[in-house]
Every structure is written in C-alpha cells, then in structure tokens.
Amino acid sequence: MRIILDIMSGDRAPLEMLKGAVEAKKEKYSEGVEYTLVGDESVIKKLAEENRLDISGFEIRHTEVVLDMHDDPMAVMKEKKDSSLGTGLRMLAGGEGDAFVSCGNTGALFCGSTLILKRVKGIQRAAIGAILPLTKPLMLMDSGASVKVNEDYLHLFGVMGSAYMKAIYGVECPRVAMINNGSEETKGGELQLLAYPKLMASKFINFIGNVEGNQLPFGYCDVALCDGFVGNIVLKTTEGMGRLMSAELKGMFKSGLGGILAYLLLKSQLKNFKKKFDSTEHGGAPILGITKTVIKAHGSSNAKAFKNAIRQAIQCERAGVVDIIAKEAAAYSEEKKRMAAEAQENSAE
Amino acid sequence: MRIILDIMSGDRAPLEMLKGAVEAKKEKYSEGVEYTLVGDESVIKKLAEENRLDISGFEIRHTEVVLDMHDDPMAVMKEKKDSSLGTGLRMLAGGEGDAFVSCGNTGALFCGSTLILKRVKGIQRAAIGAILPLTKPLMLMDSGASVKVNEDYLHLFGVMGSAYMKAIYGVECPRVAMINNGSEETKGGELQLLAYPKLMASKFINFIGNVEGNQLPFGYCDVALCDGFVGNIVLKTTEGMGRLMSAELKGMFKSGLGGILAYLLLKSQLKNFKKKFDSTEHGGAPILGITKTVIKAHGSSNAKAFKNAIRQAIQCERAGVVDIIAKEAAAYSEEKKRMAAEAQENSAE
Numbered sequence: 001m002r003i004i005l006d007i008m009s010g011d012r013a014p015l016e017m018l019k020g021a022v023e024a025k026k027e028k029y030s031e032g033v034e035y036t037l038v039g040d041e042s043v044i045k046k047l048a049e050e051n052r053l054d055i056s057g058f059e060i061r062h063t064e065v066v067l068d069m070h071d072d073p074m075a076v077m078k079e080k081k082d083s084s085l086g087t088g089l090r091m092l093a094g095g096e097g098d099a100f101v102s103c104g105n106t107g108a109l110f111c112g113s114t115l116i117l118k119r120v121k122g123i124q125r126a127a128i129g130a131i132l133p134l135t136k137p138l139m140l141m142d143s144g145a146s147v148k149v150n151e152d153y154l155h156l157f158g159v160m161g162s163a164y165m166k167a168i169y170g171v172e173c174p175r176v177a178m179i180n181n182g183s184e185e186t187k188g189g190e191l192q193l194l195a196y197p198k199l200m201a202s203k204f205i206n207f208i209g210n211v212e213g214n215q216l217p218f219g220y221c222d223v224a225l226c227d228g229f230v231g232n233i234v235l236k237t238t239e240g241m242g243r244l245m246s247a248e249l250k251g252m253f254k255s256g257l258g259g260i261l262a263y264l265l266l267k268s269q270l271k272n273f274k275k276k277f278d279s280t281e282h283g284g285a286p287i288l289g290i291t292k293t294v295i296k297a298h299g300s301s302n303a304k305a306f307k308n309a310i311r312q313a314i315q316c317e318r319a320g321v322v323d324i325i326a327k328e329a330a331a332y333s334e335e336k337k338r339m340a341a342e343a344q345e346n347s348a349e
Numbered sequence: 350m351r352i353i354l355d356i357m358s359g360d361r362a363p364l365e366m367l368k369g370a371v372e373a374k375k376e377k378y379s380e381g382v383e384y385t386l387v388g389d390e391s392v393i394k395k396l397a398e399e400n401r402l403d404i405s406g407f408e409i410r411h412t413e414v415v416l417d418m419h420d421d422p423m424a425v426m427k428e429k430k431d432s433s434l435g436t437g438l439r440m441l442a443g444g445e446g447d448a449f450v451s452c453g454n455t456g457a458l459f460c461g462s463t464l465i466l467k468r469v470k471g472i473q474r475a476a477i478g479a480i481l482p483l484t485k486p487l488m489l490m491d492s493g494a495s496v497k498v499n500e501d502y503l504h505l506f507g508v509m510g511s512a513y514m515k516a517i518y519g520v521e522c523p524r525v526a527m528i529n530n531g532s533e534e535t536k537g538g539e540l541q542l543l544a545y546p547k548l549m550a551s552k553f554i555n556f557i558g559n560v561e562g563n564q565l566p567f568g569y570c571d572v573a574l575c576d577g578f579v580g581n582i583v584l585k586t587t588e589g590m591g592r593l594m595s596a597e598l599k600g601m602f603k604s605g606l607g608g609i610l611a612y613l614l615l616k617s618q619l620k621n622f623k624k625k626f627d628s629t630e631h632g633g634a635p636i637l638g639i640t641k642t643v644i645k646a647h648g649s650s651n652a653k654a655f656k657n658a659i660r661q662a663i664q665c666e667r668a669g670v671v672d673i674i675a676k677e678a679a680a681y682s683e684e685k686k687r688m689a690a691e692a693q694e695n696s697a698e
Binding site for chain 2: 218
C-alpha cells in the first residue's frame with residue numbers, strides 16, 4: 001500500500017506535516033506501507049535536515065505550486081493543477097498510490113476528488129464525513145461539501161456513513177438519524193419532510209428517526225444526516241463550544257494557588273478529558289463516495305493530527321471502505337431497478 | 350403595570366411556576382407591578398397552602414384547561430382557546446395586562462401571539478429571540494419559530510434584535526451578523542446570498558458580515574441572524590454541548606478524594622462558571638415583532654428560571670421594547686416608500 005501525503009497544504013505546513021509523516025512511518029500500522037511526499041523537494045530536504053527528521057524511506061514528488069485557502073476550489077482543475085493537492089489527486093487517479101491525505105482547501109479537495117477520481121457508481125454526490133469527538137464518535141454527513149442536497153443524497157450519505165462507522169469503529173448496526181428541529185416526522189423544511197419516509201423505508205440503513213441538537217453530544221446516533229450548510233454550522237458550533245469550555249477551564253485552573261493545586265489533583269482526569277474531546281485523535285474527515293481513499297485533515301492540523309489522519313487513511317484502505325461503499329451502492333441501484341420494474345408491472349396489470 | 354403569568358404550562362408546572370411568581374413579587378423590580386395568575390384556582394390555592402406560599406397579593410384568573418407540548422399549536426385558536434396559555438394571550442389583547450410569561454408550547458405561544466395580539470405594523474414575521482449564555486449574551490433571531498424565512502424577514506429580525514440588545518443589555522450599537530458556512534459574502538445558500546447585500550446596505554442595523562459556528566461562542570456579534578431551522582439547531586446544540594461539559598466536569602469532581610478536594614478549592618470559580626453559562630439567568634426568549642410583551646420561558650423552567658423570565662418581562666415593558674420596534678419598523682417602511690418613489694422618479698426621467 002502506498003499513501004500519498006500533501007506536505008505543502010495547511011496553516012502549519014510544511015514542517016508539521018513532515019513531522020507527522022515521519023512519526024506515522026515509525027508506527028506499527030505503517031508496516032507494509034510506503035509513502036510519497038508531494039511538495040517542494042528542496043524545502044522538504046532542508047526542513048528534514050534542520051529538524052533532524054529521517055526521511056530516507058520516503059519517496060518525494062517535486063512540485064513548487066501550492067493551492068491555498070484563498071484559491072478558488074476549481075483552481076485544482078486549471079491554474080493550480082500542478083499544486084501539491086492537485087498532483088496528489090492525479091497520482092492517486094493514475095494508480096501511483098492508494099490513498100491521499102491533505103490539510104488543503106476543502107472545496108478544492110472535494111471538487112478535485114469528484115472530478116479527478118470520480119464518484120463510485122450509484123453515488124450521486126460525495127460527502128465529507130467529519131467525526132465529532134463527543135460522548136461517542138459521531139459522523140456528520142455531510143459536514144460542509146454540499147450546501148444543497150436532496151432526499152436521495154441524504155439516504156446515500158446514511159449508507160456511506162454506516163459503512164464507515166462499521167468498518168472503522170466496529171459499530172455493528174450504526175444508528176442513523178436526521179438532524180431536525182424536532183423529533184416528530186412532521187418537523188423540518190421541505191428536505192426533511194421528503195427524506196423522512198424514504199429513510200424510514202430503507203433496507204440499507206438503520207434509521208432511528210430525527211435527532212435534535214441537544215441530543216447530538218450524548219451518543220444518540222452514530223451517523224447524523226444533514227445538508228452541508230447545517231453540517232458546517234453544527235461542526236463549527238460544537239468545535240467552538242468545546243474551545244470555549246477549555247478556555248474557561250484553563251482560566252479556572254490558573255486562578256491562584258487554589259487553581260494550581262486543583263489542577264495537580266485532577267491532572268490525569270483532565271488529560272483524559274482533553275483526549276476524549278480532542279478532534280485530532282480521530283484524524284481527519286474522509287471524503288466518501290469517491291473511488292479512492294481521500295482524507296481531509298483540518299487546515300490547522302499539527303503533526304499529531306496529521307499523523308492520525310495518516311493512520312485513518314491506512315485503516316480505511318485496510319478495511320476496504322471504498323469497496324464496501326461500492327457494493328452497497330450497487331445493491332441499492334439493483335433494489336431501485338427492481339422496485340421500478342415492480343411498479344411498472346403493477347401498473348401494467 | 351400588570352404581568353400575566355401562565356401558571357399551568359411547563360414540565361414543572363404548576364408548583365415551580367407558582368414559586369417563581371411568589372419569589373419575583375418579593376423583588377425590588379416588582380415595585381408598582383401587579384400580577385395575575387392564570388390557572389386552576391383550587392389547585393393554585395391548595396399548592397400555596399401546602400408550600401406556605403403567600404399568594405395574597407395575586408389576582409387569579411381561573412381556567413382548568415391546559416394546552417400541553419403535544420397539542421397542535423393551532424389548538425390555541427380552537428379547542429384549547431380557554432387554556433391558561435390562550436386565556437393569558439386574550440387577556441393581554443383585551444388590555445387586562447401589559448405582558449405575558451409562559452413556559453408553554455412554543456408553537457402555540459408563537460401562533461397565538463401573532464394571531465391574537467397581531468404583529469407590529471411593518472413587521473412581516475415575528476420571531477423568537479433566545480439569548481445564548483456565551484462569553485457575552487447573544488440573541489439568536491430566529492430561534493425556531495419560522496423554518497422558512499426570506500431576506501426581508503432576516504433584515505427585520507436584525508432590526509428587532511438590535512432594539513432588544515440595546516434596550517435590555519445597554520449595547521450601544523449592537524453588532525448584527527448572519528450565521529453562514531463561511532465569512533465571504535459568496536457563501537451560503539439562496540437565502541444567505543440574497544440577504545447579504547441587503548443587510549450590508551441597511552441603515553437600520555450595524556451589519557458586520559457573516560458569522561461562523563466557531564465564532565458564535567466568543568462574542569463576535571450581539572445578534573445572530575438565521576432561519577428558525579438553523580436557529581433551533583444552533584440553540585439546542587450549544588445547550589447540549591454546555592450540558593455535556595457540565596456532566597464531564599461533575600464526573601471529574603466526583604472522582605475520589607482528589608476530585609472532592611479540587612472541588613472545594615475551586616468552589617467559587619465553579620459557581621461563577623455555572624452562573625455565566627446558565628441560560629436561566631437570562632430569563633426566557635422574547636417573542637419580538639408583536640404588539641405586546643410576551644416571554645417564552647423554557648419548557649423545563651424551574652422557579653428561578655420562571656422568576657427571571659418575569660423580571661425580563663418587566664424590563665421589556667419598562668424599556669418600551671415594543672414601542673422601539675414599532676418606531677424602527679415605521680421608519681423602515683418610510684425608507685422603503687421613499688426609495689421606491691425615488692426609483693420610480695429615476696425611471697421616469
């Protein structure tokens with residue numbers, strides 16, 4: 001297996017990405033894994049030397065172009081197709097690797113994944129599945145790629161999210177719920193009203209109904225469905241609330257001698273607390289529904305976050321997430337055909 | 350001033366509501382305020398006796414009907430028009446009081462407010478403005494009343510929210526932002542794209558652009574605009590995240606002798622922390638854009654929350670929030686007329 005790494009994208013690139021790659025390569029899960037670093041060769045070599053990082057086992061694919069956060073996503077198809085992000089996706093498409101990890105521009109990575117790697121047959125829209133680090137890991141489908149979706153997309157988001165949670169977290173029969181403004185099936189806007197009966201009738205997901213915002217943090221479901229607009233807001237609001245609470249906690253433990261003493265008393269619990277709600281522990285967000293494994297790591301990733309995103313890419317590859325999704329999508333397409341034929345037969349009778 | 354209180358609605362009604370009312374009446378802010386309790390007279394008197402609550406200064410309007418959370422909101426206009434919620438609204442409409450506080454069915458209170466009390470002239474849609482207890486109080490407009498809104502509604506939500514934050518919290522020039530999936534004006538769905546230039550051009554609000562979920566907790570704006578679907582999800586997600594964090598904290602301080610010691614060391618800071626993020630401190634959510642002061646208190650309100658919602662109703666009345674909104678709405682209507690006339694003149698030239 002070969003993992004392709006975008007070393008140049010991200011707020012803390014390239015040094016933190018390089019450190020993360022070197023750390024990941026030392027881990028047991030990297031046995032049998034080869035790595036290609038995409039980026040400026042001289043910069044990578046210089047950084048490695050300065051920071052005493054052993055990059056002898058890495059292959060380097062040289063490119064000086066970087067696609068940044070301010071670039072138009074479509075630049076990955078045109079003026080910045082030779083960027084580290086664009087090059088990585090094209091190498092993957094050309095069979096020069098099995099998975100790609102990047103902290104780059106979300107829109108560009110999503111568009112590039114869809115246009116260069118193509119969608120799995122039967123999947124009408126790919127999605128970004130961020131993992132919320134709550135009481136239990138929760139996959140948010142979609143986390144921000146598509147502002148507007150329809151009820152068919154939502155259903156397939158549920159199918160893909162279930163496949164992921166089963167393969168990576170070992171959840172036997174993932175509970176899928178739709179984010180809504182109430183638990184009743186009559187709640188929501190047009191999308192939710194159309195989607196509810198379809199999701200409920202599906203044989204391909206374990207749909208348990210609507211989920212409200214206050215239930216999300218408490219392990220009510222394993223996959224939460226929504227359009228990318230709501231997904232972005234839920235993802236960022238939980239992130240912001242987590243940050244607010246840590247800031248408040250820090251302030252408390254820094255308040256005088258009592259605070260410092262209390263900190264020392266609770267040190268191990270605080271460490272567990274931090275780890276439990278640390279999104280970097282889960283790696284990045286997989287882009288699901290495309291023909292290869294692509295992991296979007298957070299733009300602000302440090303070495304640890306990037307390292308965990310690499311582990312996640314390897315896990316996805318080993319679990320065969322893309323193949324599982326392809327099989328589910330094919331089975332669903334068959335089911336749709338069968339039902340259409342049945343409906344035609346019935347109307348002919 | 351007379352405040353009408355719905356004693357029968359809410360998860361913890363009637364006892365907690367009654368306790369809250371009795372406590373509020375003792376406060377300095379109740380000077381010159383008279384109260385009417387709407388509910389079952391014999392139940393109220395019995396509870397007061399059993400709990401030694403002095404209700405001698407309260408007027409009671411008897412009704413045995415209760416409109417609950419499972420009732421259709423429109424029941425307030427029909428089969429449950431004599432409920433404590435419906436009676437309170439009708440008393441207000443008939444001039445038998447100046448403000449109404451209820452923990453009842455949100456939909457019924459909103460529909461009833463709009464249909465019985467009517468909207469302020471120039472306001473096309475009323476809204477519920479929940480206050481999020483974050484770094485700074487933040488008003489979410491709309492918090493859940495209208496799943497579908499248009500750009501004009503959003504603008505007037507901004508006008509009303511600004512009036513409230515200025516009158517009640519003394520914010521001189523409230524910063525209004527639109528909840529969106531990015532900071533750029535090109536972000537969002539159809540609603541956000543239509544609203545952005547309109548909000549930016551308005552003379553009636555201090556629009557500072559888009560706000561993302563991760564900025565909401567940190568005092569980025571005083572009023573956050575969104576449709577009621579997104580509002581409901583943001584409100585409940587922040588609520589859920591707050592609850593998750595307190596549960597985690599509690600667990601930490603209950604973990605062995607070290608935890609208990611740490612708790613004792615941080616007792617006063619923890620109290621401040623709790624108070625700071627306690628939504629009940631702010632009272633309830635005003636229904637803005639109608640001709641009278643109506644406060645929707647949380648369905649799960651205890652005596653303290655109900656008491657604070659009563660204080661909030663008195664503050665709104667004393668600050669003349671309804672009149673301020675009416676003046677702003679009239680000025681905006683004038684401005685619209687002027688601009689329409691100007692446009693016609695220009696096209697005639």
